[in-house]
Amino acid sequence: MAGWLNWREIERNNDWGVRSRSDATAELWNDAAAQWEQRAQREEDFSRRQVEALNLPPDATVLDICCGTGPLTIWLAQRVKSVTAFDYGEAMLDHVRRKAGQRGLNNVTCMQGNWYSMEPGVDLPQADIAVTRHSPAQGDILKFSRCARKYCYSLWNCAPYPQPGQAERHTGRWIRSDNEADNFGPRPDGRLYGYNVHFNLLYDMGANPTLRYVTDTTEYIRDSREALYAAVTNGRRPEPELARLLDKRITRLEDGRWCYRMVSKISILGWDPSELNIE
Amino acid sequence: MRGWLNWRALEKHNVWGVRRKDDEEAATWSASAAQWEQRARREGDAARKQVEALTEISSEDSVLEVGCGTGPMTVWLARKARCVTAQDFSAEMLDYVRQKAEAEKLDNISLLRGNWFSMEPDVDFPKHDIAVARHAPCQSDIVKFSRCAKKYCYSLWNCAPAEREAYTFNPGIPTDPKTSPHRRYNEPNGRLFGYNVHFNILYDLGANPTLEIVTQERTVIRERRDEVLDALFGGQADKLPEPFRERMEANIVRQADGSFCFRQVTKMSILGWDPSELHLENLG
Numbered sequence: 001m002a003g004w005l006n007w008r009e010i011e012r013n014n015d016w017g018v019r020s021r022s023d024a025t026a027e028l029w030n031d032a033a034a035q036w037e038q039r040a041q042r043e044e045d046f047s048r049r050q051v052e053a054l055n056l057p058p059d060a061t062v063l064d065i066c067c068g069t070g071p072l073t074i075w076l077a078q079r080v081k082s083v084t085a086f087d088y089g090e091a092m093l094d095h096v097r098r099k100a101g102q103r104g105l106n107n108v109t110c111m112q113g114n115w116y117s118m119e120p121g122v123d124l125p126q127a128d129i130a131v132t133r134h135s136p137a138q139g140d141i142l143k144f145s146r147c148a149r150k151y152c153y154s155l156w157n158c159a160p161y162p163q164p165g166q167a168e169r170h171t172g173r174w175i176r177s178d179n180e181a182d183n184f185g186p187r188p189d190g191r192l193y194g195y196n197v198h199f200n201l202l203y204d205m206g207a208n209p210t211l212r213y214v215t216d217t218t219e220y221i222r223d224s225r226e227a228l229y230a231a232v233t234n235g236r237r238p239e240p241e242l243a244r245l246l247d248k249r250i251t252r253l254e255d256g257r258w259c260y261r262m263v264s265k266i267s268i269l270g271w272d273p274s275e276l277n278i279e
Numbered sequence: 280m281r282g283w284l285n286w287r288a289l290e291k292h293n294v295w296g297v298r299r300k301d302d303e304e305a306a307t308w309s310a311s312a313a314q315w316e317q318r319a320r321r322e323g324d325a326a327r328k329q330v331e332a333l334t335e336i337s338s339e340d341s342v343l344e345v346g347c348g349t350g351p352m353t354v355w356l357a358r359k360a361r362c363v364t365a366q367d368f369s370a371e372m373l374d375y376v377r378q379k380a381e382a383e384k385l386d387n388i389s390l391l392r393g394n395w396f397s398m399e400p401d402v403d404f405p406k407h408d409i410a411v412a413r414h415a416p417c418q419s420d421i422v423k424f425s426r427c428a429k430k431y432c433y434s435l436w437n438c439a440p441a442e443r444e445a446y447t448f449n450p451g452i453p454t455d456p457k458t459s460p461h462r463r464y465n466e467p468n469g470r471l472f473g474y475n476v477h478f479n480i481l482y483d484l485g486a487n488p489t490l491e492i493v494t495q496e497r498t499v500i501r502e503r504r505d506e507v508l509d510a511l512f513g514g515q516a517d518k519l520p521e522p523f524r525e526r527m528e529a530n531i532v533r534q535a536d537g538s539f540c541f542r543q544v545t546k547m548s549i550l551g552w553d554p555s556e557l558h559l560e561n562l563g
Contacts, residue, residue: 002471004471005284194482196478196479199475199478203475204475208546209490210490210491210492211490
C-alpha cells in the first residue's frame with residue numbers, strides 16, 4: 001500500500017478498533033436496545049434523509065451491517081429489492097422485525113451474529129450494496145468492503161463534538177469491555193480518528209471515494225441551564241470540557257428560558273470495492 | 280494545525296507547488312493557448328457535466344474562476360450563476376473566453392488578467408460567493424484559494440487518466456532534457472500528491488469537504504493503429520511526450536474485426552467546502 005501513512009494501523013486505534021470483540025461486550029449493546037430504539041424514533045426523519053443521500057438501484061440487494069434497531073433498515077427496504085439486517089443483538093433485531101411488519105415490508109431478513117467472528121462471502125452473504133452506520137464494522141473498513149459486490153457506504157458522525165480544538169477527547173460511557181467499570185474514560189480523538197482515516201485508507205488502496213453530508217438541527221429549550229445540560233446529555237452531568245463547549249452554543253431566550261441548538265452532521269463515505277487493490 | 284501530517288508542506292511539492300511562480304513561467308502556458316483550446320474541444324461534454332455537479336452554485340451567486348484557461352468551464356458557469364469573473368494570466372487564453380462569451384451571447388462574464396501568485400484575494404479582486412478552480416496554479420495553495428470565496432469553494436482535480444494502474448503506481452515523470460525538452464520539472468507521483476492532500480489540509484483545519492467523481496468515457500475506433508492517436512490528438516500525435524505517448528499506445532486494443540480501439544475513461548474529482556468552516560488560526 002503506497003501512501004503517506006499506515007492508515008490501517010491508525011484505524012486499529014479508532015473508536016471501534018480499540019473495543020473488545022467478545023460476545024459479552026456485544027451483549028452490552030443489546031441490553032440498551034430500548035434506548036437505541038428511542039433514539040431511532042427521535043431521529044427517524046434524519047435517518048430517512050441519510051438513506052435518501054445514497055445511490056440505490058431499485059433492484060439492488062443491501063446488507064445493513066450492525067443495523068441496531070433498524071433506523072436505516074426500514075428506509076432502505078422501501079427503496080431496494082431486499083435488505084439483510086445483520087446485528088448481534090436479538091432484542092435489536094426484534095425491533096427491526098416489528099417495524100418491518102408494521103410497515104408491511106416483507107423484503108427484510110434478519111441475521112444474528114458477531115461481526116468479528118464472521119467472514120463476508122463465507123458465513124455472511126455478500127450483497128450488491130453494504131451499508132453501515134456507527135458500528136463495529138468501522139474498525140476494519142477493508143473487511144466491510146468485502147461485504148459488497150458493487151458499492152459500500154460508511155456513515156460516520158462528524159458533528160457536534162469532533163471539531164478541531166474542541167473536546168477532542170470526550171469522556172463518557174462507551175462499550176468497549178464486558179467489565180462495565182472499564183467503560184468510562186476518554187475516547188480516541190474524534191477528529192484525528194474520524195472518517196478521514198477511512199478516506200485515506202481507501203484512497204491509498206486505489207479507490208476514489210465520494211463524500212456527502214446530511215445535517216440535522218435540534219433545538220433544546222429548558223427553564224434552567226442545568227435542565228438543558230441534562231436534556232442534551234441524556235441526564236448525565238457533562239464533563240467540564242463538554243460543558244464549556246455547550247456553553248458556547250447556549251443562548252438565553254427573551255422569556256428567560258435557555259436554548260441549545262444542536263447541529264448534527266453525518267458523513268457518508270461511498271466507494272466501489274472493486275477499485276481496491278487488495279493485493 | 281493538528282493532524283497526522285503537515286499536509287501543507289506536502290502541498291508545496293504537488294504538481295503545482297513545484298512549478299515556478301513568476302510571469303515567465305506563466306507566459307509558457309500562454310504560448311500554448313491554441314493547444315489548450317484544442318484540448319478543451321476534445322473534452323466533449325465533460326465540462327458541462329462537471330459544472331452540473333457543482334450543486335452549491337445558484338442563479339444568485341457570483342463566481343470567481345481561478346486559472347480559467349480558454350474557458351471550457353466558464354460558459355457553463357455563466358449559465359448557472361448570476362455572473363462569472365474569469366481569471367487567468369494569459370491574454371491569449373482570455374481572448375478565447377471573450378470569443379466564447381460573445382458567440383454564446385453571455386453578457387455576465389468579466390475577465391480578470393493577472394498572475395495568481397502576485398494577487399491577493401479581497402485586495403486585488405473582491406471576494407465572490409463561490410470560487411472554482413480546475414487544473415490550475417492556485418491548487419498549490421488551497422488555503423489562499425479558500426480566501427476567494429464567501430460561501431463555497433470547488434477544486435477539480437484529475438484523478439484517473441487512461442489507465443488506472445499506470446496512474447496509481449505512477450512513480451512520477453522525470454525530467455530528462457534530452458527526451459522531454461518541454462518539461463522542466465520532475466512531476467510528482469500523481470496519487471501520493473493528489474486531491475488527498477487537499478482533502479487532508481481542509482479536514483485538519485475543520486472543514487468537512489464533499490467529494491464527487493465525474494466520469495467521462497471516450498471511445499475511438501480506426502482502421503489503423505496510428506490513426507487512433509491522430510484522432511485523439513488532432514493530428515499532433517507525433518508531438519506528444521514519449522512516456523505519455525507510450526502509455527496511450529499501450530491502451531490501443533486490436534479488435535476481432537481487425538480495427539483498433541482506444542477506450543479512455545477519465546475521472547475528475549470535485550472537492551467542495553465551505554471556507555467559513557476553516558479555523559485558520561490553527562494554521563500555526
